[in-house]
Amino acid sequence: MSALIYIIRKSFKNGFKEVLKKPSKLIMYILIFVIIFAMVYESIFSPYSGAYLPFFWLTGALFLLITLFLCYSVSAATSEGRAIFDMNDVNLLFVSPVNPRKILLYGIIKMIRMAFLAGFFILFQSSTLASFGIGFGGVLLVLMGFMLSMALFSILSLMIYSLTNGRTRRKRIAKLLTALLFLPLVLYAVFCFSQTQDVMALVETLVNSPFLTFIPVAGWTAAGATALLTGAVGTGAIYFGANLLLGAALVVYIMLSNPDYYEDVLVATETAYERKRAMADGNMNAAAAIGAGKATRIAKTGIPYFGAAALFGKHMREVFRKSRLGFISLTSVIIMVCAVTAAVLLGDITMVMMILMWMQIMLIGTSQGLRELYMHYIYMIPETSFKKIIWNNMEIVIKVLTESVLIFGVSGMILRLNILDILTYILVYALFSFVLTGINYLFMRFTGADISAGMLIMIYYIATMLIMAPGVILAIVLAGLWGQSAALVALAAWELAAGLVCFALSSGVLHNCDMPVVKKVN
Amino acid sequence: MIIAQNVSKRYGKFLANDNISLEARPGELTVLLGPNGAGKSTLIKAICGLLRFEGRISVGGHDNLSIPAKRILGYVPEFPALYPLLTIYEHLEFIAKAYGLTAWEQHADELLNLFELSDKTQKLGKELSKGMQQKVSVCCALLPKPMAIILDEPLVGLDPHGIRQLKWIMRGLKSSGCALLVSTHMIESIEDDWDATYILNAGRVAALCRYEELPEEESLENIYFSITDGGGRI
Numbered sequence: 001m002s003a004l005i006y007i008i009r010k011s012f013k014n015g016f017k018e019v020l021k022k023p024s025k026l027i028m029y030i031l032i033f034v035i036i037f038a039m040v041y042e043s044i045f046s047p048y049s050g051a052y053l054p055f056f057w058l059t060g061a062l063f064l065l066i067t068l069f070l071c072y073s074v075s076a077a078t079s080e081g082r083a084i085f086d087m088n089d090v091n092l093l094f095v096s097p098v099n100p101r102k103i104l105l106y107g108i109i110k111m112i113r114m115a116f117l118a119g120f121f122i123l124f125q126s127s128t129l130a131s132f133g134i135g136f137g138g139v140l141l142v143l144m145g146f147m148l149s150m151a152l153f154s155i156l157s158l159m160i161y162s163l164t165n166g167r168t169r170r171k172r173i174a175k176l177l178t179a180l181l182f183l184p185l186v187l188y189a190v191f192c193f194s195q196t197q198d199v200m201a202l203v204e205t206l207v208n209s210p211f212l213t214f215i216p217v218a219g220w221t222a223a224g225a226t227a228l229l230t231g232a233v234g235t236g237a238i239y240f241g242a243n244l245l246l247g248a249a250l251v252v253y254i255m256l257s258n259p260d261y262y263e264d265v266l267v268a269t270e271t272a273y274e275r276k277r278a279m280a281d282g283n284m285n286a287a288a289a290i291g292a293g294k295a296t297r298i299a300k301t302g303i304p305y306f307g308a309a310a311l312f313g314k315h316m317r318e319v320f321r322k323s324r325l326g327f328i329s330l331t332s333v334i335i336m337v338c339a340v341t342a343a344v345l346l347g348d349i350t351m352v353m354m355i356l357m358w359m360q361i362m363l364i365g366t367s368q369g370l371r372e373l374y375m376h377y378i379y380m381i382p383e384t385s386f387k388k389i390i391w392n393n394m395e396i397v398i399k400v401l402t403e404s405v406l407i408f409g410v411s412g413m414i415l416r417l418n419i420l421d422i423l424t425y426i427l428v429y430a431l432f433s434f435v436l437t438g439i440n441y442l443f444m445r446f447t448g449a450d451i452s453a454g455m456l457i458m459i460y461y462i463a464t465m466l467i468m469a470p471g472v473i474l475a476i477v478l479a480g481l482w483g484q485s486a487a488l489v490a491l492a493a494w495e496l497a498a499g500l501v502c503f504a505l506s507s508g509v510l511h512n513c514d515m516p517v518v519k520k521v522n
Numbered sequence: 523m524i525i526a527q528n529v530s531k532r533y534g535k536f537l538a539n540d541n542i543s544l545e546a547r548p549g550e551l552t553v554l555l556g557p558n559g560a561g562k563s564t565l566i567k568a569i570c571g572l573l574r575f576e577g578r579i580s581v582g583g584h585d586n587l588s589i590p591a592k593r594i595l596g597y598v599p600e601f602p603a604l605y606p607l608l609t610i611y612e613h614l615e616f617i618a619k620a621y622g623l624t625a626w627e628q629h630a631d632e633l634l635n636l637f638e639l640s641d642k643t644q645k646l647g648k649e650l651s652k653g654m655q656q657k658v659s660v661c662c663a664l665l666p667k668p669m670a671i672i673l674d675e676p677l678v679g680l681d682p683h684g685i686r687q688l689k690w691i692m693r694g695l696k697s698s699g700c701a702l703l704v705s706t707h708m709i710e711s712i713e714d715d716w717d718a719t720y721i722l723n724a725g726r727v728a729a730l731c732r733y734e735e736l737p738e739e740e741s742l743e744n745i746y747f748s749i750t751d752g753g754g755r756i
Contacts, residue, residue: 310619382592515572
């Protein structure tokens with residue numbers, strides 16, 4: 001056991017030393033800490049002045065969030081499993097004479113530590129939680145509930161994997177059982193909606209119903225946190241206690257029943273290791289494909305178009321192999337449905353568009369065009385940099401245009417907006433991707449290959465905010481003077497101008513830059 | 523064919539290439555030999571236009587960043603980078619279309635045959651082993667029939683059959699007048715096929731050995747170790 005404690009202690013100590021040695025990492029952590037501190041400080045010392053939002057929204061949101069992670073855990077457990085060990089653990093610890101049960105405990109401690117780190121984003125939501133009348137203590141309580149759930153899912157995932165590994169029927173049963181947990185809630189939702197046909201009332205009824213609160217982990221945590229926040233300490237303790245008991249029971253079961261688990265965790269560990277290696281080698285495409293699991297259906301073959309346009313032809317072939325809907329992936333469909341639903345429920349498209357634009361900053365990197373930049377082919381194709389950039393980004397142009405037409409077209413029609421307003425929403429959203437792509441090329445032009453991924457992302461966010469700031473300020477001023485439509489037109493015009501300037505400044509970039517390489521973040 | 527003059531590349535404070543000059547002549551196999559971290563891959567990436575650098579590099583008399591230079595240069599990276607969702611044949615088709623090649627199909631079939639990939643043309647990039655990926659990567663680089671080809675640690679990951687085939691191809695390319703620039707840290711892998719060897723150490727050219735000028739009693743291995751062990755230069 002002393003060897004395992006030594007590894008944990010040393011890893012923590014060396015990790016801390018590394019942060020001190022790398023100023024960029026240190027700055028990033030300090031910045032995150034300052035932002036969290038500012039948000040927590042604001043939530044404590046600047047009490048929310050408006051009317052508090054109904055509490056059932058918070059319970060529902062917490063339930064949905066944890067349910068998403070539950071689904072992910074079950075899905076991961078029934079595919080390649082979740083990586084709880086690193087490759088160095090496999091190579092050094094698994095072959096050592098240390099008791100496998102103790103090694104498993106070490107793995108679980110590592111997972112719980114990761115779950116704790118993952119939960120810190122809840123602190124960013126302090127101001128949102130304040131709108132429910134929740135103070136700092138309440139924020140910590142929500143954080144605790146979330147972290148507890150995450151730790152539980154890690155253990156649950158390992159157990160499901162060890163029980164279903166290599167057994168298709170058992171995998172199906174695990175998925176079916178998970179779905180069955182939610183079936184009563186779904187049936188109850190259908191029944192209630194058929195009676196009232198009022199969405200708000202339906203949400204409130206569902207959140208307070210036992211069909212939700214009795215769902216293990218997700219329902220227990222949501223109900224437990226709500227109970228504790230509203231002063232029902234006994235009820236809250238029961239729900240949280242149930243979570244703890246379940247976790248303990250799972251750990252005991254795994255440790256007693258399956259000490260020969262090495263094979264079970266090997267595939268996930270190797271997959272995670274391969275993915276990390278591919279990322280470190282700068283092979284983003286391969287990293288994304290590793291562990292993707294499902295077989296790809298090859299219908300049509302061949303690459304249409306010549307010269308730089310062959311890049312677009314290749315992207316078309318790739319996107320249709322990724323998703324049968326082509327430019328619209330499953331993630332896009334989920335985002336579109338959620339966005340339209342939110343816009344219709346809130347009766348406000350502007351807020352939904354703003355949230356989507358924030359998401360776009362993160363999602364723009366998943367486009368085929370930006371991934372292409374991590375491989376050597378685009379730089380070596382004997383065509384001008386301009387032509388290659390145009391064709392390389394055609395996919396994201398079509399994708400964003402399609403998404404924005406569907407999101408703002410559908411929600412605008414439901415909310416009976418006039419066609420010009422719908423068009424300006426489409427324009428603002430689509431042109432924002434133009435700006436983001438331009439900023440990416442600008443970064444390539446002015447940053448070298450020695451910049452770390454963490455630092456790059458941080459500068460990228462700040463640069464995006466700075467570039468957009470004048471446009472946003474102009475839009476706010478015009479909104480006060482001439483209304484929202486004028487503001488949106490101004491914002492679109494700013495995006496177009498900013499995007500063009502970014503592309504102009506990065507002219508010839510593909511023939512005069514350092515090919516980006518994803519540097520190890522950990 | 524490939525001429526690098528006073529090339530330097532800096533990553534922050536670290537000088538990866540320090541004023542390197544090099545020439546890879548047509549019909550010759552030029553080797554970049556050096557320990558890990560000597561700056562071989564950095565130099566190769568600079569020649570291929572994947573990194574910015576100080577100095578001057580030309581390929582076939584054209585600036586290495588120009589379109590005519592790109593048209594005659596082939597590159598096999600150290601880590602094979604394939605598209606996971608393209609088949610082997612589509613990789614070749616993509617290169618053919620992007621380079622504007624005509625009547626490329628027969629040459630593609632020859633390359634696929636040579637590397638025993640003919641029966642796997644419909645396999646996706648993500649389904650291939652490391653060795654097979656390396657073979658496809660070589661095929662992609664050779665398809666445009668480049669006049670100069672750069673291979674970064676090309677034999678790593680290949681099975682004995684693949685190694686033999688690649689060496690055979692390299693000899694063929696050499697005799698056809700193609701300039702080959704190969705980086706390696708394994709002296710034994712280049713055997714007696716080389717014409718010029720640049721020994722890189724700590725980002726600098728520590729020695730240039732020409733095969734015909736090497737004294738009979740001297741071996742490349744001895745020169746290499748006298749430089750890398752002693753840290754000196756000849």
